[in-house]
Amino acid sequence: MTTTVLIVDDQAMVRAGFAALLRAQTDIEVIGEAADGGQGVELSRRTRPDVVLMDVRMPEVDGLEATRRLLSPPPGVAHRPRVLMLTTFDVDDYVYQALRAGASGFLLKDAPPDDLIAAVRIVAAGEALLAPSVTRRLIATFVQQRPAAHGNQALRRGELTDRESEVLALVARGRSNREIAETLVLAEQTVKTHVSRVLTKLGLRDRAQAVVFAYESGLVAPGE
The missing domain is CATH 3.40.50.2300 (Response regulator)
Structure with a gap:
């Protein structure tokens, strides 16, 4: 293709x-x-x-x-x-x-x-966020410099299940689907399904926006 x-x-x-x-x-x-x-x-x-x-x-x-x-x-x-x-x-x-x-x-x-x-x-x-470690550092830098109001984002995060929140946190830390599967002891296809549901529930386009959301909602913090 x-x-x-x-x-x-x-x-x-x-x-x-x-x-x-x-x-x-x-x-x-x-x-x-x-x-x-x-x-x-x-x-x-x-x-x-x-x-x-x-x-x-x-x-x-x-x-x-x-x-x-x-x-x-x-x-x-x-x-x-x-x-x-x-x-x-x-x-x-x-x-x-x-x-x-x-x-x-x-x-x-x-x-x-x-x-x-x-x-x-x-x-x-x-399938994956480009250069996750660098992108994660860039996002963390600006979130730290200009903390966002987490209220609305935190409310939206409440739509996720506990497992979906776990997956989102690992996505924000730059983990691939395979690495997330290994960490949570899940099948890689199951992780893909969770990621897809996270994006759909939060109205996000892709993993890049998911990383931004995770920081701005307070799910993960710079330096973690």
Whole structure:
């Protein structure tokens, strides 16, 4: 199955490098490139990619605003691609805000080529949060700096069973389904079912949003 990708970055050399790398893969097709977030949103709605590689910092419309537009589209626009944020910095407030807006993960621009290829495949599959340890640290940093009001989030968390809460806490700590299964002595398929139910009950898009929710609801705390 081919994964279609749209690359949004204001640097032509960066776009060209990413495009060449991804086009060399038999299961990935680059269907477009855009130089800013506004163009990226328009092109995404025309081409309907599976994954959008989105630079964080761009002139005109930045990656954060573009991600919001893609993942909270106006009525009549059903397509919501998975967004993989690209950043030069490993701790960036824009990335945190983008994760809260629904981005599926982030990747450093200087990451090895194999990491980019793997990231696209992981995000397209929706199976796991990209770079969980780094993403977890990024989220924890900003939650710690700006504690959120936990009231509404805690009420929503009350919809979960005890087992679902256990699973969510382990997801927030960056554990894969296999690792969660080993920790809780469950079948991996059972863990997948629990994760799916957590996302459905809380109205979350994917594991990235689940990690944010777990911190902001107080289920897990920075430094645990």
